[in-house]
Amino acid sequence: MTSMTQSAPAAVAAGEPITLQGVNKTYSTASGPLPVLRDVNLDIEAGEFVALVGPSGCGKSTLLKLIAGLIPFDNGQVRVGDQAPKEGRRDVGFMLQQSVLMPWRSVRENVELPFDLTKDKGPHVDQRVDYLLELVGLGHSVDMNPWELSGGMQQRVAFARTLALDPQVLLMDEPFAALDEFKREHLGLEVTKMHEDMRKTSILVTHSIPEAVMMSDRIIALGARPGRVVGDIKVTLPRPRSAAMISTPEFQDIARQVREALAGEDGSIA
Numbered sequence: 001m002t003s004m005t006q007s008a009p010a011a012v013a014a015g016e017p018i019t020l021q022g023v024n025k026t027y028s029t030a031s032g033p034l035p036v037l038r039d040v041n042l043d044i045e046a047g048e049f050v051a052l053v054g055p056s057g058c059g060k061s062t063l064l065k066l067i068a069g070l071i072p073f074d075n076g077q078v079r080v081g082d083q084a085p086k087e088g089r090r091d092v093g094f095m096l097q098q099s100v101l102m103p104w105r106s107v108r109e110n111v112e113l114p115f116d117l118t119k120d121k122g123p124h125v126d127q128r129v130d131y132l133l134e135l136v137g138l139g140h141s142v143d144m145n146p147w148e149l150s151g152g153m154q155q156r157v158a159f160a161r162t163l164a165l166d167p168q169v170l171l172m173d174e175p176f177a178a179l180d181e182f183k184r185e186h187l188g189l190e191v192t193k194m195h196e197d198m199r200k201t202s203i204l205v206t207h208s209i210p211e212a213v214m215m216s217d218r219i220i221a222l223g224a225r226p227g228r229v230v231g232d233i234k235v236t237l238p239r240p241r242s243a244a245m246i247s248t249p250e251f252q253d254i255a256r257q258v259r260e261a262l263a264g265e266d267g268s269i270a
């Protein structure tokens with residue numbers, strides 16, 4: 001498999017900052033209002049990689065969706081760069097757990113999709129798509145159909161597509177959850193290396209504390225629903241990161257701090 005670790009050509013800006021102040025979110029459900037986020041305050045620097053962990057149902061995906069402008073919130077303030085969240089912003093990329101690839105489009109055509117939707121075409125688009133396919137290690141699979149790909153390959157296509165319009169903010173909702181342990185660690189490390197090259201502001205939702213420690217600059221722990229910040233742990237490991245770091249006392253100590261922040265919260269986490 002080709003490596004995704006080559007250097008990105010002339011990465012543009014190093015992401016945009018994200019801030020949340022006093023954010024509350026309640027869903028209306030058949031059995032009444034369901035408070036999901038309570039007084040969430042967060043300051044994420046431009047180019048920072050933040051992992052979001054917490055028990056099942058504490059509102060992690062909800063937090064990503066409201067930063068992406070996909071759902072409204074009750075009150076408080078959210079800023080991505082200097083703007084309020086808005087659906088469909090080119091500078092915000094969103095990657096989900098299950099890659100939603102168009103089955104009738106080839107690998108290449110799936111990565112081209114954002115350009116088709118924005119009616120952007122020409123040699124610069126072809127070059128960008130070529131670059132992205134190489135970056136994610138699919139340069140030799142461009143004509144394959146989604147159903148011919150492994151789960152890991154499908155996530156690579158989805159990742160290339162998320163990067164297509166060069167977003168300054170990357171929101172990733174458990175992007176490796178459907179992969180087996182080995183592929184998950186491998187792809188996680190490759191995405192980490194890409195982040196080290198590109199430095200887009202990134203938020204990763206994960207259930208895996210080791211994955212959070214390996215990939216991020218900071219780990220935000222949310223408590224059980226309604227989710228609120230119960231831990232903000234700096235990951236002091238140097239970059240570039242490598243698999244060998246997992247067994248270091250520093251890595252284990254950071255993982256311990258995250259577990260302690262979540263101790264007493266309902267739900268299980270690895």
Ligand SMILES: Nc1ncnc2c1ncn2[C@@H]1O[C@H](COP(=O)(O)OP(=O)(O)OP(=O)(O)O)[C@@H](O)[C@H]1O
Nearest residue numbers: 027028029034036055056057058059060061062063
């Ligand atoms: N559109 C919706 N309408 C009503 N309730 C919702 C909606 N979306 C999510 N919820 C509920 O809000 C709560 C938080 O959901 P969310 O998906 O944000 O949690 P999560 O922390 O990402 O969970 P998990 O780790 O299990 O993926 C859950 O109880 C969920 O059932």
